[in-house]
Amino acid sequence: MEKNKLENKLISIIVPVLNEEQNIPVLYNKIKDNLKGYYYEIIFINDGSSDQSKDVIENMMKKNENVKLINLSRNFGHQIAISCGIDYCMGDAAIIIDADLQDPPEVIPKMIQKWQEGFDVVYAVRKAREGESILKKLTASIFYRLMKILSGTKIPLDTGDFRLISKKVILVLKRTREYQRFMRGLISWVGFSQVGIEFTRDKRFSGKTKYPLFSMIKFALDGILSFSLMPLRIVSIMGIVTVAILLLLIIYSLYRTIIGQTVPGWASTTVIILFLGSIQLISVGIIGEYLGRVYEEVKRRPLYIIDSVIGFKTSRKNNKTEEFEKWD
Ligand code: UDP
Numbered sequence: 001m002e003k004n005k006l007e008n009k010l011i012s013i014i015v016p017v018l019n020e021e022q023n024i025p026v027l028y029n030k031i032k033d034n035l036k037g038y039y040y041e042i043i044f045i046n047d048g049s050s051d052q053s054k055d056v057i058e059n060m061m062k063k064n065e066n067v068k069l070i071n072l073s074r075n076f077g078h079q080i081a082i083s084c085g086i087d088y089c090m091g092d093a094a095i096i097i098d099a100d101l102q103d104p105p106e107v108i109p110k111m112i113q114k115w116q117e118g119f120d121v122v123y124a125v126r127k128a129r130e131g132e133s134i135l136k137k138l139t140a141s142i143f144y145r146l147m148k149i150l151s152g153t154k155i156p157l158d159t160g161d162f163r164l165i166s167k168k169v170i171l172v173l174k175r176t177r178e179y180q181r182f183m184r185g186l187i188s189w190v191g192f193s194q195v196g197i198e199f200t201r202d203k204r205f206s207g208k209t210k211y212p213l214f215s216m217i218k219f220a221l222d223g224i225l226s227f228s229l230m231p232l233r234i235v236s237i238m239g240i241v242t243v244a245i246l247l248l249l250i251i252y253s254l255y256r257t258i259i260g261q262t263v264p265g266w267a268s269t270t271v272i273i274l275f276l277g278s279i280q281l282i283s284v285g286i287i288g289e290y291l292g293r294v295y296e297e298v299k300r301r302p303l304y305i306i307d308s309v310i311g312f313k314t315s316r317k318n319n320k321t322e323e324f325e326k327w328d
């Protein structure tokens with residue numbers, strides 16, 4: 001690979017971190033090995049860790065000035081932590097990677113190569129997933145397929161957030177401030193030339209997943225509701241279909257009255273009431289989910305709150321402010 005061409009290019013590695021003290025040193029060494037010959041910065045976003053992650057990163061910073069750390073004021077969630085990293089990165093390209101070594105750093109040079117070929121987004125497709133429960137694999141698989149059906153945006157199947165994005169994409173994302181974030185959906189929505197490369201998703205090096213079933217459901221709902229109006233449409237369609245069925249029923253009961261067969265049937269009445277009642281409840285629930293999200297958006301709170309930023313040189317920080325002004 002011709003590394004000379006890249007001499008003046010900076011690669012930003014963005015790592016969201018929630019309690020990953022065991023994983024960080026191993027990850028760091030692997031990233032470093034795979035970035036030999038490139039200018040790089042590794043930005044760790046400490047998303048409210050309660051273990052020693054922060055100290056581990058700070059120790060690393062003493063040895064390597066390319067390591068930077070942003071401490072958030074509390075846990076804001078994986079997707080927001082990534083967004084914070086994107087906001088603060090200075091690279092010509094950024095690579096988002098999980099801290100638990102499930103996304104192998106060995107794929108990084110391949111991503112950079114694709115970027116050099118002119119692609120703006122290089123996403124990593126999970127060819128196989130190792131060491132994850134059947135439940136996780138199954139729900140993930142259903143989720144990705146459901147997303148494909150429901151959303152207008154073409155989100156590639158079986159891809160996580162492990163991907164490279166070019167400066168163009170970084171600049172767009174810095175300006176996309178929506179609160180409900182589903183990063184991989186947003187990155188697909190941005191457009192430009194995108195390409196996938198396959199990899200095998202390893203099991204977690206150490207520690208536990210931060211996405212138990214409940215968080216996964218929330219994540220899936222965020223993904224679907226922020227990228228699709230289809231559930232609302234289904235509600236309208238259900239309304240039209242029930243009205244049609246009820247019209248037929250009305251005609252039928254009038255007919256029975258006219259011919260004198262008016263024996264009241266409680267079963268049909270109960271069924272209709274229950275049926276309508278449940279459809280209405282579901283509909284109100286779905287509308288409520290959207291309304292709740294609108295509510296979150298209109299509050300316009302900051303996406304995240306930073307406790308401290310370490311390792312970014314002052315001049316760089318000033319640069320960042322200027323850039324923000326330019327974009328708005
Ligand atoms: N993470 C985070 N904040 C959270 C949850 C997770 O920064 O609230 C980080 C976590 O440290 C890891 C990445 O996001 O680097 C992915 O999380 P995890 O491995 O738990 O997800 P999974 O791979 O099980 O889907």
Ligand code: MG
Nearest residue numbers: 098100102204
């Ligand atoms: Mg993981």
